Amino acid sequence: MSSILIGCFVGLIAWFLTRYLIAGLFTVNQNERAVKTSFGRAERVGEASTLDDPIAAPLTEEEKPRYNYPQVRVIQPGGPYFKWPWERVYKVSVATETMNMAVDLEDPNANYQGSILEAVTKDQLNTGLKGQIRYRVSEKNLYAYLFGVKRPIVHVMGYFVSVLRERIANFEAPPEPLKQQDDSTPHLSAATAVIGISINDLRKNLRDINDHMFQECAGSEARYGIALDASLITGIDPPEDVESALAAINTAYNSVSSDISLAQAAADQKIVQSRRAVEIETLKAEAEVQPLVAFSEQLSDLKKNGGAGALDAYIRNIRLKLFNEAKAVILEANHE
16 A cells, blocks of 8 residues: 555656656847746836837827837847746747738738739829738847737738838829039929829839838837838739729820920030030131231331331232232322
8 A cells, every 4th residue: 555655646746746846947149139027917117118129219299198108028049947837938939030011910811812903192082002011020129029919910010011002092192303404494394294193203202202102111019019120012003994094194204305305405415516516716816817917017117126117118028029929910090
């Protein structure tokens, strides 16, 4: 009987050691972070909160009290670590992940099975958006990710989609810069000669839209514990019945822009040619006047320094030379 009791006691000790000591050991992978709770309460880091971290900078004064989460102690990769039976370990992957922006995590059939996100433009056209977002769990705000909301990525995706649709609905293309001619008279460039189409404007300004989305979603790390690394909108597709009209508008716009460029080039060429002609004629006139000016200076110097009869002698010599070279001379008769 005693041997049975000893066996039961040894078995109980072995079960206790296996269940509560050996099973209490755990490790954390390289791309993971962990948070340990004791009786459901996560280990805090003193009185620190997310408002003490720079990630709270994008929050407004109204949002700061709402998203004031405590800072929890984060278990870094490594191990083995130990936990007691009344403690629980939450492991979270902090690797960057990519997701199609059209995916609806609550309804897989929405948005054409998560392939195209619809949005309405300013000119009331229903257009389809394609792209991806890159996100990661924030190590600085694991409390919000684990205990703040039930499914943080659902909240982040909903916030992202609402901001994106608002941006598409109110997007206006930035004004084209003014060009300056040589006469300092500003005129609109060829791009402003045709009324812009919102879908074309969206396609030309994808980078600005992506930058805007990144700035607007900068507060998601403090709100939900998820940081958006980038949003990459790769395509904007109008409805099929609008695509042909847009193609015709683009063709007409390109034709008008080409005609304007050719006319401007021809006008610039004529202006350059006119300026060169004026310069050539001016140089010719100066070339013809220069000998006369030099000859006049020589005569003035001769009259001044050669005495009273020097100029008359010079004129007489010139006449004799002309008489010598002339084949016929006509003299005026003197009838006195």
